[in-house]
Amino acid sequence: MQELTHYINGVHVKGTSGRFADVYNPATGEVQARLPLATPEEVNEAVAKAAIAQVEWAKVNPQRRARVMMKFGALINEHMEELAELVSREHGKTIPDAKGDVQRGLEVVEVCMGAPAMLKGEFMDSAGPGIDLTSMRQALGVVAGITPFNFPAMIPLWKMAPAIVCGNAMILKPSERAPSTALRLAELFSEAGLPDGVLQVVNGDKEAVDSLLDNDTIQAVGFVGSTPIAQYIYGRAATNGKRAQCFGGAKNHMIIMPDADIDKAADALIGAGFGAAGERCMAISVAVPVGKDTADKLVAKLLPKIEALKVGPYTSGDDVDYGPVITAASKERIVGLIDSGVAQGATLLADGRGFSLQGYENGYYVGPTLFDDVTPDMDIYKEEIFGPVLTQVRADNYEEALKLVMDNQYGNGTAIYTADGDTARDFASRVNVGMVGINFPIPVPLSYFSFGGWKKSAFGDLNQYGPDAFKFYTKTKTVTSRWYSGIKDGAALNFQALD
Structure with missing residues (x-):
């Protein structure tokens, strides 16, 4: 029987907890693999290594980060049949449906190839006497994605691609029921040139999720699953000062x-x-x-x-x-x-x-x-x-x-x-x-729009992929600068308008 691993710093790493989850083939009811369930210590170690890698990754300019996305997208296309097989083997969906799963994730990767345009800030010269205003989008740091079993390729790609191209490092916790596709995608990301540690895949259950929610280094959490769990994750993340976008159930x-x-x-x-x-x-x-x-x-x-x-x-x-x-x-x-x-x-x-x-x-x-x-x-x-x-x-x-x-x-x-x-x-x-x-039954927006529900189907202000993803995975910094040439000296104690 296959024993699966975590994916840390660009290599497969065996679990140390001694706890495992069985991964079934739904078509036969047979156990086909064992999945290690991470301890809080393993989660925290993966986060710490990601934080080190993120510092250098954030320094890479957006164009070069986009080139990694281009190579990653090409590798996904090249390995489409293999990825679809992995999806079907653990989820049970047909191969054509599994290819659709991969393809809709790939479309988000393709949008992320245009990240330089999405990450541009704003500038205004002479906003006041000798004053220029500049806004810039910067990475959050280390973020987490917690993804469900029903789309083992698409939703991990919805999370990892925008987060990483924005300059963040990501800890991905895929579903224990269908984890192999996420592990293979991590390998392909490394092959595309992503530095080790920028994407860590940590397998686990609620213990691992809570460790991510309570880790101070994690700045944002994206989740897709049932409404009760979405509410739980959103509440715990917000309590710990993290951004969260949590998508729940539907009718x-x-x-x-x-x-x-x-x-x-x-x-x-x-x-x-x-x-x-x-x-x-x-x-x-x-x-x-x-x-x-x-x-x-x-x-x-x-x-x-x-x-x-x-x-x-x-x-x-x-x-x-x-x-x-x-x-x-x-x-x-x-x-x-x-x-x-x-x-x-x-x-x-x-x-x-x-x-x-x-x-x-x-x-x-x-x-x-x-x-x-x-x-x-x-x-x-x-x-x-x-x-x-x-x-x-x-x-x-x-x-x-x-x-x-x-x-x-x-x-x-x-x-x-x-x-x-x-x-x-x-x-x-x-x-x-x-x-x-x-006159369209499943209105999932194309990847250059954004996906998100209302009411108890979604918790958080920003949707998945598209423009909202770039907003969610970055923070805005605004710089006000003044050059004193031609401006009179003298202290101003009152709060003045810049104009």
Whole structure:
């Protein structure tokens, strides 16, 4: 069995804690590796070494830091197949989906190649008599990224690329469930010319996370995961004087208006609801058709598409639409929520419980599930299921549908399908959700914009990647300078305007 490591100062380092986590193959249920869980002492040592490396890295000019990003991006492209295999082996998603995971992370790396333009400050000469004003963006120092299992490549890249190109050193703590991709990315970063110690990968559980949150050298923390943990990390980081951007759970709705193209809406729901086994924070888990006729037509379109979905291991190639969920506990929780939907009166139209695949009976598979007649008081509506379960909540009119989205505690993503521009514009303007799709089911912004939700889906003022990332990973320094040529001498005791 493979024993994984930490990645410290450019080399793989065995853990010393004696504590390990099992890394499973979700397709088979078999343990495929052991992962060392770091002690506070190991975390603090990695941070101390990163702090030494960061001083010199921050002195490297932005153009040369961007060249490292260029080489890193080229290496990611070169190793796309290998990285996708690592993602699929530990997460379970199909190879095409895993390549998408890597690609969306790579796009952020590509934006970071333009870091010199993003890191420019401002200047004004003659702001007052003989006075010039200059602002500059400088690195924070050592920062931390804590990333989830569902995007083992994309989200680590969202964290590490902007942080590092801004001149920081990063401590990355990937998910214990899918750590190998992050370790391989760290190797590729070193190969691209990143100095040793600027990126440290430290594996661990809550003990390692708390050590990062309490370490005085860490200046900022980025996190993606569930809302309760996001709130915990945000609160503890803020208490310790750190910047934090923490992204949590979601319950993404898609409204289908009577004038929508039902075929296109149904196709969108299949992809957005069941892709990656529903383990996406931007998955559509609630369909809200407006009017009985729309709801009935939508169900009629969805059911045959759901019945045609193929579930299986990623090794089956193009014959599989989605794979297993991440752990046995996840499967048990999803099945329990399906049970609760039945018990609480929802109409179960497609039942994924009891799904079994010959030769993979111990894998963590859940078949595609569809509920109709769901109401907001049901657990399957209130909970983020994070599995291949689509629920339909019927609405009598547009305002009722909009209110469902507005009243939900989460505000990550939402979508509307309609042929009417006025309705689309009204929805985009009024809805209190961070990312909105118009006839587009998963509205993840392109990498030169920024990704972020509202309400209990996000904690912190700045979003991930794009312009917000450069703001988050730098601090602004403003210099006021005066040259005394032609200016009268004399002390001024009052607080004067510069003009």
